[in-house]
Amino acid sequence: MSTLTLIRHGQASFFAPNYDQLSALGERQMQLLGEYWARRRLCFDEVYTGPRARQRRSAELAVAACRRAGVACPEPMLLEDLDEYDLKGLTRVLAPELCRQNPAFAQVVKRHLRSEEEERMANFQAMFEPLLHFWQSGKAGELEMESWTAFRARVQRGIRQLQERGGNGRRVAFFTSGGFIGSAVMLALSAPDRAALELHWRLRNGSLTEFAFTRDRFTLDSFNTVPHLDDPGLLTHR
Numbered sequence: 001m002s003t004l005t006l007i008r009h010g011q012a013s014f015f016a017p018n019y020d021q022l023s024a025l026g027e028r029q030m031q032l033l034g035e036y037w038a039r040r041r042l043c044f045d046e047v048y049t050g051p052r053a054r055q056r057r058s059a060e061l062a063v064a065a066c067r068r069a070g071v072a073c074p075e076p077m078l079l080e081d082l083d084e085y086d087l088k089g090l091t092r093v094l095a096p097e098l099c100r101q102n103p104a105f106a107q108v109v110k111r112h113l114r115s116e117e118e119e120r121m122a123n124f125q126a127m128f129e130p131l132l133h134f135w136q137s138g139k140a141g142e143l144e145m146e147s148w149t150a151f152r153a154r155v156q157r158g159i160r161q162l163q164e165r166g167g168n169g170r171r172v173a174f175f176t177s178g179g180f181i182g183s184a185v186m187l188a189l190s191a192p193d194r195a196a197l198e199l200h201w202r203l204r205n206g207s208l209t210e211f212a213f214t215r216d217r218f219t220l221d222s223f224n225t226v227p228h229l230d231d232p233g234l235l236t237h238r
Contacts, residue, residue, distance in 0.1 A: 002170035003221075004162065004211045005044075006181045007033070009058040011205040011236045019087075020053045022061075029206035029234060030058045034065025036228035037073070042171070047074045049175040050082030058206075059175040076175065081158030084177035089145025090131055097143065098134050105130055121238065132197050152193070155183040163215050178203040185209065188220040199223075205236045 010026030012019055022030070037044075049059035059076035066073040099106035108130070112123040134140060136148040146154075158180075162172060174180075182200030186193065188211060203209075203224055210221040229235055 001212045001214055001217075002168060002172065004159075004213055005171075005173045006184060006209045006211075007058065007062070007173060007175045008178055008181055008203050008205055008207050008209075009052075009054040009175060010061070011238070012054045014238045022054055022057050025234070025236065026054070026058070026205060027061055029229060029236075030061035031065045032228045032234070033206055033208075034062040034067075034073075035069055037062070038066045038069030038071040041071060043071065044073060044173050045170045046172045047076045047175070048079040048082060048173070049076040050084070050177065050180070051078060051080055052084060052177070055082065055084075055175050055177065059173075062175075079158065079174070081154050081161070082174055082176040082180060083154075085135075085151050085179040086146040089143070090135060093143050093145045094135055094140055095127075095131055097140050098131060101139075129197075129201075133194075136193055136197065148193070151179070152183055152187075152196075155180055156187055159184060159187065159213075159218060163213055163218065166215060168214075181209050184211070185220055185223060188218050201237075203237070204229075205238075206234075 009022070010029040011023045012026060013021050013023050047059060047063060049055050056076070056078075063073045063076060095109060099109060105127075108123075108127050112120070112127045115123045138148065158174075178200040179196070181203055182198075183196040185191075185199050186196040189195070204226050206229060207224045207226050209223050209225075212219045212221050226235065
């Protein structure tokens, strides 16, 4: 059997002009991950990262910290299939469509846009959950963005390509995002589509989700663990 570890990127810059960069806390989370791997003498055969800046920077920091502690770690390789779902498409294409179809949702969006800082996160969640469920339902019709079925197929393709490369006893790391990880767990468990969304809300930044795999099997071993983040102040979901 081989092992695949999915790493959710460190905390990004939520509500900042450029979300797609790690916060200072997110960088610390990734440095601690690399140090943890070094203490455990965990040696990866392959490391892959998605294309987003937050994913690539997470891989870079973890690998560098591991190497500084004296444990070899491969250079991260770019794998486009590890990208997150189409966030810009959701907010700029799908959200206006749902507003047109659902006046109640349009009011939720207005409330979010007018939020004071202390209410912003709760109002974002109230807006984003129904938006993702709408995306997953397929009721939006043909829009110029990645559909749920296309995203799910992309996650499955990324995993299948890994399995088909063969070999036994490989240890592989994927630096990716919550949507990909929730969907991978859903696929491993043969769970309903909605489970992918419910799981991905719970993922902590920098968390580890592990699978055992062969060419023909893909089995969940652990979900959303953070053994490298022993200070509660380091635990974040956004």
